Amino acid sequence: HDPATMSVFCEVPQAAPVAVFKLSQDFNNDQFPKKVNLGVGAYRTDECQPWVLPVVKKVEKIIVHDDRLNHEYLPILGLPEFRSSASKIALGDDSPAIQENRVGAVQCLGGTGALKMGAEFLRRFYNGNNNTKTPVYVSAPTWENHNAVFANAGFEDIRSYKYWDAEKRGLDFAGFLGDLESCPEHSIFVLHACAHNPTGTDPTHEQWKQIAETMMKRNLFVFFDSAYQGFASGSLDKDAWAVRYFVSMDFEMLCAQSFSKNFGLYNERVGNLTVVARDADNLKRILSQMEMIVRTTWSNPPSQGARIVAITLNSPELFTDWKDNVKTMADRVLLMRAQLKAKLQALGTPGTWDHITEQIGMFSFTGLNPKQVEYMVKERHVYLMTSGRINMCGLTTKNIDYVAESIHEAVTKVQ
């Protein structure tokens, strides 16, 4: 090729890899036979295998054999049956807000896509037009992509609200409330609906009530991230309590839903941005603007995953199957939590380990410090995030002893 053409991209710097994916890569390259991957957030069976939900297999067969189905474009906002049934899952079948015709939705590419659409909409229309200075608060710590989603949508001021108390290994509720009381009015708050990622620590109902009261008083915007509904406790309704409570308190709000984990549809990118508006007229205008944002980002969403979810949610039999599958996953995680705690206690590992069973969902913030984590990875070939976060799904009845021993060693040998 013509060397006279100076590349326009010769100045492009190498970007750092995304930590959680690098961890998986390192795990994959490791030859140690007893290696354990407690990194990426995906469900694993007790054989440490990915699990395609039986109901999903069933529905895929239905789809493949239905000659009436084709691959035509979905509407810009997505498959209507998916959007409405997905919102019902979050808000409840009997949600007054739905009955009042003030709930709408945008089918998006996974939870990330839903957060992205919400963020783009808020940046354009919330607190004025294009007010990029509106503070966005994410929990300390939070899912590492939250920051980038809002920053890339144009928000210039992304802050953290107190959340995890490392010392007591629990929720810093006073700190959280303090931030709600002192933050600028109209700030946007990203709240984890349940199974907080990465800490697994959720507010109690009483605490949620106080959070809601304060947010209402201070005119703060509610943006729920719901990636684990059903997966946390095993009950869809229990896991949606906070979201539904806020709706009942008349908040106008957004809720980004992911069906990656609770449907095991990770790579089909199935998400839903539920919009709860003041009334139907507001909703109509909001959705029309959402269409414009969708059109310049991906035009219309992918069909396959949404179809699977819609068919499942709209058939009583399949819906029951799905709830069973979800409970299977949640129960296995609960079992691993109970066993890990029991083993650590039996080993006499220093410290208290109650947080392992008090925390909920896929992740646990073990409390291991970076040095101890390094020990786990390098010496024991147990891969976890530097933050001390482990994915409970990576634990199995076969490796749990090894992991417990590894934690014991890390805690006793490394300070």
Place this chain on the structure above:
Amino acid sequence: MSIVFHVIHITIHLTWCFCSSWWGGVQMGPPDPILGVSEAYKRDTNPKKMNLGVGAYRDDQGKPFVLSCVRKAEAVITAKQMDKEYLAIGGLGEFTKSCAQLALGNDNEVLKSGRNITVQTISGTGSLRIGANFLSRFHGPRDVYLPKPSWGNHTPIFRDAGMQLKAYRYYDPSTCGFDFKGALDDISKIPEQSVIMLHACAHNPTGVDPRPEQWKEISDIVKKRNLLVFFDMAYQGFASGDIDRDAWAVRYFIEQGHNILLSQSFAKNMGLYGERVGGFTVVCNDAEEAKRVESQLKILIRPIYSNPPMNGARIAATILNTPDLRSLWLEEVHGMANRIIKMREELVAGLKKEGSTHNWQHVTDQIGMFCFTGLKPEQVERLTKEFSVYMTKDGRISMAGVTSGNVGYLANGIHAVTK
């Protein structure tokens, strides 16, 4: 006492409920011009109505067409019972590799030296958007030059990414053909290092493509002006029926030393519209540069949708990498292109038969799904009102909506409003 309490309580509650919404100032977004056409078509009760707005292929019965190679690929995939684990940010490796090979040709030096990075994207739109974001971040502030006219969504995509749009002459309404002189003239004045968008084949919306010797001159002037070339290839195989012929301009430019950006869509040529299958390629100086660019593309993708959807990419990869499915695909693509070409011929023949004295050569000269008829807005309006033929105001029709069953009716209508 309790009644008073209740009245106060209700009043407070009502006041609270009717407090202003965050969204009071949000305007109703403008209706999508193309979707609006489909909506109006749906409402029309005329049994002879025709929808020529839709940019999706239809068979000769006017029905959506699911390619056999797609159904076969789906069966193969289902039998494999694969898991649904997240794809890498850049997508399915077998897909991105074969996607690049399809565009560039298997033996392309670019592929051999590994100096391209190709990522899986959310069809053509997603690809253009990633490209726009990448340019905005690493090649800003520079303007993007679109042909006049271009696909309606190009402008808002680049604008949203923070880039300014300008245009170069392209379509000549007096000939319903390519304004070659105008294009060269305008391109020769584009500021250095600007981005120039070129439609690889089957220009949307006009169906007017440069001839090879014209592409050569365009390449020369673009090189002289040191412009960054961004190809949009949404119709490879669908235009002429031949995938190599349709990729000729893309390959020629690379040969000539342009390090291009390229967007590919598999919506039309594989009929995978709703599965959102596309690719974005950056041709770099060398493999090292490609690695750096790749790392930055991942940083752009992650906060938008994390990683792309599997289903469509798996289907496309299976087709491209399985010899008999690939042959079947090439046949079917050829079939779709041929049906369109046939409809063009029949429309012209029909117009002649109706007694039209206008020159309709452009209908068969133009290529791909769309035809810029040359009809004026008032004529389009009459065609819609009197004949229930739905199309966009610019006179563009989707040939995909024309069938052997309705082409005569269409000719009759067009003649009626243009005689």
